[in-house]
Structure formats: C-alpha cells, structure tokens
Amino acid sequence: MAKKKVRYVCEECGYEALKWNGQCAGCGSWNTLVEKIYDKKEEKKKKQKKVKIKTGNKSQQIDQITTATTNxxxxxxxxxxxxxxxxxxxxxxxxxxxxxxxxxxxxxxxxxxxxxxxxxxxxxxxxxxxxxxxxxxxxxxxxxxxxxxxxxxxxxxxxxxxxxxxxxxxxxxxxxxxxxxxxxxxxxxxxxxxxxxxxxxxxxxxxxxxxxxxxxxxxxxxxxxxxxxxxxxxxxxxxxxxxxxxxxxxxxxxxxxxxxxxxxxxxxxxxxxxxxxxNPSQHFITERPKGVPGSVIVPCLEGTRPILVEVQALTSTANYGSPTRMTSGVDHRRVSLILAVLEKHLGLYLQGEDININVAGGMQIEEPGIDLGIAVAIISSFRDLALPDDLLVLGEIGLAGEVRAVSRIENRIHEARKLGFNQFIIPEGNLSSLELDVDDLEIEIFGIEQVSDVLDLILGGE
Known part of the structure; x- marks a missing residue:
C-alpha cells in the first residue's frame, strides 16, 4: 500500500507544519492550518517526469545588452x-x-x-x-x-x-x-x-x-x-x-x-x-466653511502632484473622565506628538480637552508637511479664532518646536495661487531658498522658525 504523509498547510501564507496548531508559526494567523495528504509514490512519479529543457538562454555582459524601446x-x-x-x-x-x-x-x-x-x-x-x-x-x-x-x-x-x-x-x-x-x-x-x-x-x-x-x-x-x-x-x-x-x-x-x-x-x-x-484640490476645498475656527488649508504632496486639503480641528472640554483623541486622515501618533509640542513650547493647556482632527474628503495624508497645518487648526479651535480664508499653512514640526522645511515648495504655492490663496505661512528654511517672484504673483509669504511664532503672526500673541 502506498505510503502517505500528512502535512498541515496554512491557507494564509503557505507555511507547512508536521502537526496541527491553533496558530500558524509562519504568519501568526489563527485557525488557518488545514490537513494535506501527500502520496509518496505520486510525488516520486512527478519528479521522474521532470525533463531538463534547453532554452538557449545564456548569460550576457551588461554593456552588450540592448534596451528595447517599448511604447x-x-x-x-x-x-x-x-x-x-x-x-x-x-x-x-x-x-x-x-x-x-x-x-x-x-x-x-x-x-x-x-x-x-x-x-x-x-x-x-x-x-x-x-x-x-x-x-x-x-x-x-x-x-x-x-x-x-x-x-x-x-x-x-x-x-x-x-x-x-x-x-x-x-x-x-x-x-x-x-x-x-x-x-x-x-x-x-x-x-x-x-x-x-x-x-x-x-x-x-x-x-x-x-x-x-x-x-x-x-x-x-x-x-x-x-x-x-x-x-x-x-x-x-x-x-x-x-x-x-x-x-x-x-x-x-x-x-x-x-x-x-x-x-x-x-x-x-x-x-x-x-x-x-x-483638479482634486478644488473638489476637496469647495465646501470649506468660511470664517469658522479650526479650519486650515494645507498643500500636501502626493507623488509629483500638490493637492490642497482642508484640515479640521475641534477642541472641547472633556466632561467624562479622560479626554479623547480622535483622528481621521492623519496618523494618530503624529497628532499626539504635535499636541505635546504645543503644550511644552506654547503653554497651551490641552490635557483636559477632547480633540478631534479630520482631513475633509476622506484623504489619507502621511507626509510630515501637514504638521504645522494641524497645529494651527488646533490653536484656532482652542482660541476660537477664525483664520483668513485665503491663508495657506505648511511645514514639519520637530520635537524642539522648530518648523522644518518641506520639499517642492514652489509647486505647492503655484497650485494654491491658482485657487485664489494669497497668504502663506511656510518654514523659514524654505523662504530663504524660495525661487519665486513674490511681487509678480501678488502674494504674501511669512517664514517662521518656531511653532510659537504662529501665535505672534496670526493670533496676535494671545
């Protein structure tokens, strides 16, 4: 009688085990191991049927290989x-x-x-x-x-x-x-x-x-x-x-x-x-409310395309135990970092506030250039002060409260200018190397080095 061997194969990753387990040792999934029976005679026949095929394919020096231009x-x-x-x-x-x-x-x-x-x-x-x-x-x-x-x-x-x-x-x-x-x-x-x-x-x-x-x-x-x-x-x-x-x-x-x-x-x-x-920028900001605290426009970069998105923040006093932190469209851990910087370097007491952050339109933003926009939105909501409708904010925030430069700043400004934005708050590092004629574009650009400068620049240092 033909000898048969039993193996347990994970349906998720293909890992094979000699005995059944509740959890796969390969991928960690639960209840995914299924029994498989292998016939040794059949396996031997399959190996004997394998024939070496000569394809004529040989190694070649790389400088002798021609690249075919495929359309x-x-x-x-x-x-x-x-x-x-x-x-x-x-x-x-x-x-x-x-x-x-x-x-x-x-x-x-x-x-x-x-x-x-x-x-x-x-x-x-x-x-x-x-x-x-x-x-x-x-x-x-x-x-x-x-x-x-x-x-x-x-x-x-x-x-x-x-x-x-x-x-x-x-x-x-x-x-x-x-x-x-x-x-x-x-x-x-x-x-x-x-x-x-x-x-x-x-x-x-x-x-x-x-x-x-x-x-x-x-x-x-x-x-x-x-x-x-x-x-x-x-x-x-x-x-x-x-x-x-x-x-x-x-x-x-x-x-x-x-x-x-x-x-x-x-x-x-x-x-x-x-x-x-x-034109996704216009779609994402077309329903933005005017004169409402906690709303900021940020030009994020997806590949080579700058896209303007609306970052919304809502702060309210926590009435039930520990305050909640809810985020949609941005990394929750990144928001926690920004909140710590605001408390440490701006003296804002946010420990007792419920804070909700949302990127309107369902976009998922991963680049750090949105940091300053999140911080400004939180400050705007916390102080209950609306920002100018034609203001755009971008920059990365470090743990020391410094505002770091971002990439492709000119592309972002040009995209925002087409949609009517005239005021820009950007990192000082970008302002010093900016290759734009501000007078011809009829725009105002403010460079900041520390996140604390935002209070003096926009909110009057309140």
Whole structure:
C-alpha cells in the first residue's frame, strides 16, 4: 500500500507544519492550518517526469545588452496613466485590489473599452460573473466595443488557450482567487492555487508580450488575500481605496517597477461609472466653511502632484473622565506628538480637552508637511479664532518646536495661487531658498522658525 504523509498547510501564507496548531508559526494567523495528504509514490512519479529543457538562454555582459524601446499603452484615463507611470508596459503583470464595491471591475471595464478603441482586441476574463452580468454592467457604463471580448472560465489552461487563440492587446482576469489549476487538488483561492496560477499568468504575459491585469480580493485587514509572495511576483500593485465610504475613490500604487509609488489617482463614482477628478484640490476645498475656527488649508504632496486639503480641528472640554483623541486622515501618533509640542513650547493647556482632527474628503495624508497645518487648526479651535480664508499653512514640526522645511515648495504655492490663496505661512528654511517672484504673483509669504511664532503672526500673541 502506498505510503502517505500528512502535512498541515496554512491557507494564509503557505507555511507547512508536521502537526496541527491553533496558530500558524509562519504568519501568526489563527485557525488557518488545514490537513494535506501527500502520496509518496505520486510525488516520486512527478519528479521522474521532470525533463531538463534547453532554452538557449545564456548569460550576457551588461554593456552588450540592448534596451528595447517599448511604447506604453495609453489607457485613455489620465488618472490611471499617472499611477502606472505613463501607461501600461507591454508584458507587465498588474494586480489591483480593494474592498468590495470600490469599483475595481468598473474601472477595468472602462479601461477595456478605451484600449479596445485605440489598440485592438481586449479579453475580459470573468471568473465570478456570467457574460450576461458583465453585459448589464457594460450597458450601464455605456461600454460598447466590437474589440472587447468577454470570456467566462475558471480553468487556467482554458484561459491560456483562449489568450493564444485570440492574441489580444490586453487581458483582464477578474479575479485571481477564483482561477484554479487542475493539476493541483487544492481549492480555488488557496495559497497553492493562487501562487501557481499567478506564476503561469506571469510567464504567459512575458512570453506573449501581453499586459495582464489581475483583480485581487482583500482580507479584513485590507491586504490582498493569498500569499505575500503574490505581490512580489507581479510588476505593479494597485490599491483602490474607499475605506471611509466617501464620494471619491483613490487609486494608490504600492509597488511599481515602471514608475513612482507615490502617485495617486482620484475618481468620483457616478451613475455611469468612474469619472476622473482632474483638479482634486478644488473638489476637496469647495465646501470649506468660511470664517469658522479650526479650519486650515494645507498643500500636501502626493507623488509629483500638490493637492490642497482642508484640515479640521475641534477642541472641547472633556466632561467624562479622560479626554479623547480622535483622528481621521492623519496618523494618530503624529497628532499626539504635535499636541505635546504645543503644550511644552506654547503653554497651551490641552490635557483636559477632547480633540478631534479630520482631513475633509476622506484623504489619507502621511507626509510630515501637514504638521504645522494641524497645529494651527488646533490653536484656532482652542482660541476660537477664525483664520483668513485665503491663508495657506505648511511645514514639519520637530520635537524642539522648530518648523522644518518641506520639499517642492514652489509647486505647492503655484497650485494654491491658482485657487485664489494669497497668504502663506511656510518654514523659514524654505523662504530663504524660495525661487519665486513674490511681487509678480501678488502674494504674501511669512517664514517662521518656531511653532510659537504662529501665535505672534496670526493670533496676535494671545
């Protein structure tokens, strides 16, 4: 009788253990180990069938390698082009993830229509929906193109055969967690199936020179489901963010071998699909209340694009025990640091205040250049003093209360000037190296070295 061995494999990371445990030793997940039985004779047969293939591929000196100039495919969606680094690179494998309902399938269907209109055939592989369901969504989005082909299959080899027969300019697989390789007995979506199918799709994309988009499901933590190796295998990883259920959808790049990972694309969901937000600064500040304490405009930098956002602060006396600190859109720890600096260097008694910080519009800001804007918003709310409507604030705050310089200051000022802002509070380090003609722009710029200077400059030293 054939000998069989039992292993326990983690469905999250693929870690193998000799015995079952409640917690995976590889990734720390609970109740993810499942029993797998391996037949030793079958494993031996598979090893014997392996044949060494001569590919003719040899090492080459780097100075003798010629670089092929590949033209990127322009998607017809400028926000997507920005995030991808200028368009789709032929032969690339792109993974896009996001929570259910963010619009991943909508974006890719609109992309299929644009690529089909400009370059030729597009194969949309739907492994979750029928052709009729895809057609219903296409009718709602007004997507109608004779070069857009819809194919429903979950077997990888069926998909590969269709790709080679059709020879499209672009392939979209929705989603990778529902594709399976019949050579393996594990269920679709398991670590082994996701890893093997992604590897085969990667080889297919490279050998055929066809770009492939993969839709990935996300876990409750917000990361793409499957092994972490999945993100290492692909060329580009995109996340479609709508965690706070806001009006705008933000497309971020977590990995990009062909461009920057700091760029973002902003979309607005309408009845007829996703609409590009070409001027996000105007959208984020258009509903800003006038003459209200605690509201400050800050020009943050996302990649090469300056975006004006409204930072709101609300302070109120805590009536029930310990005061609360609530933040939305900014790092909670960064706000705690700023509050400590304000208490230490400005003498503001904030220990007994409930403090709430919000970035309007659902933006998530990570750069430290927003620090001074948060501090000014807190001071404005605490002193109940409204700031001028045409004032803009930016700068990084250090633990000693110093205001540090930020990057690309000229770009930020130009963006703000287009929207009517005339007064700017910036770090002194930026003011001394500013390459702008202030008189021609008809603006006022104030440089500060310490955060305490804000009281003297704006609030009259009260």
């Amino acid at each position: 990127r495919l322009k998607t017809g969606i400028s926000e997507l082009n920005r995030v991808l680094g200028g368009g789709i690179v032929p032969g690339s494998l792109i993974l896009i993830g996001g929570a259910p309902g963010t619009g991943k399938s909508t974006l890719l269907l609109q992309l299929s229509h644009q690529i089909g209109s400009k370059y030729g055939k597009v194969l949309y592989v739907s492994a979750e929906e029928s052709k009729h369901q895809v057609k219903l969504r296409a009718d709602r989005l007004q997507v109608s193109n004779s070069d857009l082909y819809v194919f429903t299959a979950t077997d990888y080899f069926t998909i590969e055969e269709e790709v080679k027969d059709l020879d499209p300019e672009l392939v979209i697989v929705d989603s990778i967690q529902t594709i399976y390789d019949p050579d393996y007995d594990s269920v679709p979506g398991s670590v082994k199936q996701v890893r093997e199918c992604t590897g085969k799709l990667m080889r297919l994309a490279k050998t055929e020179g066809i770009p492939v988009f993969l839709v990935g499901h996300v876990t409750k933590e917000g990361s793409i489901a499957g092994p972490k190796m999945l993100e290492h295998m692909v060329d580009v990883v995109l996340y479609f963010d709508n965690e706070q259920q806001q009006l705008y959808r933000i497309l971020r790049s977590a990995k990009n071998r062909y461009g920057s990972t700091n760029e973002i694309g902003i979309f607005e969901m309408k009845q007829k699909g996703l609409i590009e937000v070409l």
